[in-house]
Amino acid sequence: MCNLPRMRTRTPPDSLFSNAELVGLQSPGPHFHFEAALIGEGCGPVAGLDEAGRGPLAGPVVAAAVILDPDRIPDGLNDSKVLTARERARLFEDIVARADVAVASCSPAEIDRTDIRLASLAAMRRAFQALPNRACFALVDGRDVPSNLAWPARALVKGDARSLSIAAASIVAKVIRDRMMVRADIVYSGYGFSRHMGYATVEHRAAIARLGPCPLHRMSFRPLRRD
DSSP: OOOOOOOOTTSOOOHHHHHHHHHHTTOSSOBSHHHHHHHHTTOOSEEEEEEEOSSOSBSOEEEEEEEOOTTSOOTTOOOGGGSOHHHHHHHHHHHHHHSEEEEEEEOHHHHHHSOHHHHHHHHHHHHHHTOSSOOSEEEEESSOOOTTOSSOEEEETTGGGTBHHHHHHHHHHHHHHHHHHHHHHHHSTTSOHHHHTTOOOHHHHHHHHHHOOOTTBOTTSTTTOOO
């Protein structure tokens, strides 16, 4: 059983994580040192949490939780932002075949009722709680830990570039959200969702000016917000 205290964000790392971070400096990309240190202390399984879609003007924010099998880690895991769409698609298939995976989202309406930070944390909490097998520790991308996780957690700034579990979660969240936006383009044609995925591109802004917002738009985001 894990005996580490519940960890909050922006607190000095204990020696367990300091050692993992020092070893990680020798790795050119994300590594498994954080997870291995936790597992060695009896705090496994360890889940990586990340989200996709904080910045767009439209669509949900999607979060994923991934527990990697230490003996079956897919080759090539990395921060989803540095991978091509083809690489993400290939790795997505490997991750769901070899790891425990859960996905959750928050709708544009929920984002507007709260804010994008709280909605992102809520989606990550839901994904963590939906894992098919219980995780005993969560490594979370960013500066904040979702509330009410029921298990200890640690936030890692730029965690998708430091932890393989978080990198895997970033890939799953990105692929699922992109697929959702491709389908949204069929329902709400004319906005080009399958091309820009809801981000504030010139094409997207021009479509909003021409068609007005649709139910997928985040009305609390500028330039949609009316103060």
